[in-house]
Amino acid sequence: MTTPDAPAPLVRPRPARTALLISGLTIGVVITALVSVGSGQLSISPLEVLSILLGSVGIDLGIVTEHPNAEAALWTIRLPRVVMSLVIGAALAVAGMLMQAIFGNPLAEPGVVGVSSGAALGACSAIVFGLSFFGEWTTAVLAFGAGLITTLVVYVFSRSRGKTEVVTLILTGIAVNAFCGAGLAFLTFIGDTAAREQIVFWQLGSLNGSRWVQVAVVVPCVLIGVAASFVLVRRLDLLALGEKSARHLGVNVEALRIVAIVLVALLVGAAVAFAGIIGFVGLVVPHLMRMIIGPAHLPLLVTSTLGGALLLMLADLFARTAITYADLPIGMLTSLVGGPFFFWLLRRTRKRSGGWA
Numbered sequence: 001m002t003t004p005d006a007p008a009p010l011v012r013p014r015p016a017r018t019a020l021l022i023s024g025l026t027i028g029v030v031i032t033a034l035v036s037v038g039s040g041q042l043s044i045s046p047l048e049v050l051s052i053l054l055g056s057v058g059i060d061l062g063i064v065t066e067h068p069n070a071e072a073a074l075w076t077i078r079l080p081r082v083v084m085s086l087v088i089g090a091a092l093a094v095a096g097m098l099m100q101a102i103f104g105n106p107l108a109e110p111g112v113v114g115v116s117s118g119a120a121l122g123a124c125s126a127i128v129f130g131l132s133f134f135g136e137w138t139t140a141v142l143a144f145g146a147g148l149i150t151t152l153v154v155y156v157f158s159r160s161r162g163k164t165e166v167v168t169l170i171l172t173g174i175a176v177n178a179f180c181g182a183g184l185a186f187l188t189f190i191g192d193t194a195a196r197e198q199i200v201f202w203q204l205g206s207l208n209g210s211r212w213v214q215v216a217v218v219v220p221c222v223l224i225g226v227a228a229s230f231v232l233v234r235r236l237d238l239l240a241l242g243e244k245s246a247r248h249l250g251v252n253v254e255a256l257r258i259v260a261i262v263l264v265a266l267l268v269g270a271a272v273a274f275a276g277i278i279g280f281v282g283l284v285v286p287h288l289m290r291m292i293i294g295p296a297h298l299p300l301l302v303t304s305t306l307g308g309a310l311l312l313m314l315a316d317l318f319a320r321t322a323i324t325y326a327d328l329p330i331g332m333l334t335s336l337v338g339g340p341f342f343f344w345l346l347r348r349t350r351k352r353s354g355g356w357a
Contacts, residue, residue: 018299021292025306032310033086036317037078041325044070044078084210084218085316085330086309088275091222091267093308094229096282097300098267101236102260103158105169106287106345110268111279111338113154113169114176115147119265119272120202121180121187122146127198128191140217144269150176151261151268202276205331207316214274221270225263226305232260233297240295278331280338281308287345 038044044052044065051063052071065071092110099108099115110116122142125131134141154176158169188199235256238246243253271278289303312330315337319328 014293018293018303021289021303022299022306025303025310028310029086029306029313032313032317033082036082036085036313037074039317039321040073040078042067042070042073044074049074080212080215081207081210081316082313083215084207084275085312087215087219087222088207088271088278089281089308089310089312090305091218091225091271091308092278092281092312093285093304094226094282094301095264095267095271096308097286097297097304098229098232098236098260098264099282100286101239101297102155102257103169104240106290107169107283107342109280109283110147110264111277112283112342113158113173114180115150115154115264115268116272116277116279117177117180117184118150119143119147119269120277121183122269123273124184124187124195124199124202128187128195136213136217140221140270140273143273144221144265147269147272148262148265150180151265155257155261202272203331204329205276205278205334206319206327206329207275208327210274218270218274221266225267225270226301228259228263229301230298232256232263233301236260236297240297276331278312279335280342281311281334283345284338284341285311287341 034046034049038046038049044067047061047063048065048070051061052065052074054061095115096109099110099113100106102108120143122145123139125146126139126142131142132138154169154172157172160168184199184203188196191199235246235251238249238251239253239256241249246253285307286300286304289300289307293299293303312334315330315333319330319333322328
């Protein structure tokens with residue numbers, strides 16, 4: 001395992017593999033989006049979906065939809081949910097990549113270290129106490145603030161002698177998750193029936209009921225977070241060489257980490273505000289991308305963005321269609337996949353480092 005003070009091994013660029021992966025992920029995102037928008041109790045073929053979408057910009061394919069309510073269902077129910085899954089998946093994957101970069105640890109992930117739970121606690125506080133001082137943005141703002149505080153706490157307590165230790169990171173995450181879990185339990189106790197139902201929604205994670213007004217809140221936050229991450233990639237590459245080397249090359253390491261922490265809080269807060277706790281996307285996707293194309297952060301950021309969007313769209317598609325007339329919690333599905341992956345990664349990291357350093 002590479003620590004912030006140990007130079008990372010030189011890795012040859014893999015442009016052909018990277019281009020192939022980006023192309024494949026892009027095609028997968030487009031195909032999955034078309035299939036997902038048309039799947040459900042009211043089935044709409046991909047060609048009909050494409051016809052409806054292109055028809056909105058004046059391009060007529062001459063395809064007539066079989067069901068009279070197909071267009072209304074697509075625009076008011078299906079499409080907002082698919083867009084939310086795409087954007088939130090990308091946000092969680094980018095947040096995980098940033099956390100792994102600044103902590104110098106492949107086990108860092110918003111859900112594992114408690115950032116998602118902290119953001120959920122902020123969002124649920126807005127629900128229980130009926131706060132609305134920022135209108136539709138209130139829940140997202142409180143989720144961002146709580147997520148930022150949680151990320152800073154994790155950062156401070158997981159650092160020891162200038163580096164992040166695996167065991168400290170995991171124990172910090174356990175403590176933060178326990179504290180936030182207690183806070184959510186207290187809010188559940190004092191909240192009314194409607195508030196309790198929404199808190200359960202946060203804890204399970206779901207995209208059910210996504211609306212365009214929520215999309216309008218989440219998309220700007222995620223676009224800002226992802227765009228700012230592109231500005232940081234060169235300095236993250238230098239940080240991977242070790243803190244001392246990065247400082248000699250002109251990188252303000254602490255400022256870089258603080259900016260990255262704010263971006264993580266923004267991305268996770270936007271995701272949790274309307275979808276609840278969806279774990280392990282930020283762990284699985286960046287790590288898989290790194291295994292395929294290497295540690296360079298620019299291609300890693302691009303592929304993680306596409307991979308996170310694809311993974312969450314697939315998970316949401318399965319959640320909606322696996323059981324007839326039922327909507328499975330998407331957070332449960334990602335945890336079923338991510339939990340075993342986390343155990344495997346933990347074992348792999350321990351073997352490589354020769355212990356729990």
